Amino acid sequence: MSLDASKVKVTRVETPSKPRPNDELVFGQTFTDHMLTIEWTADKGWDVPEIKPYGNFSLDPSSCVFHYAFELFEGLKAYRTADNKISMFRADKNMARMNKSAARICLPNFEQDELIKLIGKLIEQDKHLVPEGQGYSLYIRPTMIGTTNGLGVGTPDRALLYVITSPVGPYYKTGFKAVRLEATDYATRAWPGGVGDKKLGANYAPCILPQLQAAKRGYQQNLWLFGPEKNITEVGTMNVFFVFKDSKTGKKELVTAPLDGTILEGVTRDSVLELARENLSSDEWIVSERYYTIGEVEERAAKGELVEAFGSGTAAVVSPIKEIGWNGNDITVPLLPGEQCGALTKQVAEWIADIQYGRKEHKDWTRIVADLN
Ligand code: COI
Numbered sequence: 001m002s003l004d005a006s007k008v009k010v011t012r013v014e015t016p017s018k019p020r021p022n023d024e025l026v027f028g029q030t031f032t033d034h035m036l037t038i039e040w041t042a043d044k045g046w047d048v049p050e051i052k053p054y055g056n057f058s059l060d061p062s063s064c065v066f067h068y069a070f071e072l073f074e075g076l077k078a079y080r081t082a083d084n085k086i087s088m089f090r091a092d093k094n095m096a097r098m099n100k101s102a103a104r105i106c107l108p109n110f111e112q113d114e115l116i117k118l119i120g121k122l123i124e125q126d127k128h129l130v131p132e133g134q135g136y137s138l139y140i141r142p143t144m145i146g147t148t149n150g151l152g153v154g155t156p157d158r159a160l161l162y163v164i165t166s167p168v169g170p171y172y173k174t175g176f177k178a179v180r181l182e183a184t185d186y187a188t189r190a191w192p193g194g195v196g197d198k199k200l201g202a203n204y205a206p207c208i209l210p211q212l213q214a215a216k217r218g219y220q221q222n223l224w225l226f227g228p229e230k231n232i233t234e235v236g237t238m239n240v241f242f243v244f245k246d247s248k249t250g251k252k253e254l255v256t257a258p259l260d261g262t263i264l265e266g267v268t269r270d271s272v273l274e275l276a277r278e279n280l281s282s283d284e285w286i287v288s289e290r291y292y293t294i295g296e297v298e299e300r301a302a303k304g305e306l307v308e309a310f311g312s313g314t315a316a317v318v319s320p321i322k323e324i325g326w327n328g329n330d331i332t333v334p335l336l337p338g339e340q341c342g343a344l345t346k347q348v349a350e351w352i353a354d355i356q357y358g359r360k361e362h363k364d365w366t367r368i369v370a371d372l373n
Contacts, residue, residue: 070146081358308342
């Protein structure tokens, strides 16, 4: 059976919870009343989707998810618009990426639009819990796991797709807070032929130890380098952008690494590139997806050509960078005077928020899934 949103079975909680005050919302710590679950078997395909009270699963300890990391996830958000509707941002991109991740680890694909409709129905149940205000949103976490029992290593013949949602506030409570990064070449996040472009849980656990090591030296995140050239790839769990200014021509360049299989195909990354190409004058700007190295950053900083840098991801949207530890020195990344970010970082955050909160329309990037009026 293919995934069919019209078959969904809904069991509601008896007593819906009350929204928490915005200042109590910590990223990913509280969840809404309901979750969506859909079981899959190789024999029957996708079973009837269920929306039911949030709760524990019961799984056999030999389930392949626990042993061989058959797990992938997505992260996307829904926003409360000024006219009190709930709008999802670029869900189609997340669904497409989720299917690519699933295919890579032999978990089943699904009808993308059906899952978007089901997530819409899930949000509808808990719409009163979607927080209001700029910076606040509902974080949506679709997940798929292999649930085949037994320790044989092979293609799962059972899977569970589920979605939970969490009301969240701004990543940085006091507005932007620029971070210090440690350029990391002794540990590698992703490599050619690997799975760095897929959103697999297995890509995240190995990155915690290098982060702790960087933290001991006073840096919040790793700036992941790759290869003998020491190409800049990503930062922490985000894509990363740098801005350089050619001191001869005065032209600025917004640069990020190309999607060569080692870089996560970030939805925010894609949105930044598209909005920058649309809004920045090509007389003054170049927008590039190209390889660039920590050596180039170091050299251009020394020449006064490093303008700003920021990470991009669904959780924080943009995350400004103020310093990069490399080779025993700290490279200073400029910030606007008295502020915690650069000019383009601020601009990009505004462009994206305007679309997410429904103040501006952009193509088919938003989809209304519930109405609180
Ligand atoms: C994001 O930036 O949205 C992420 O991927 C972080 C997430 C793993 C919490």
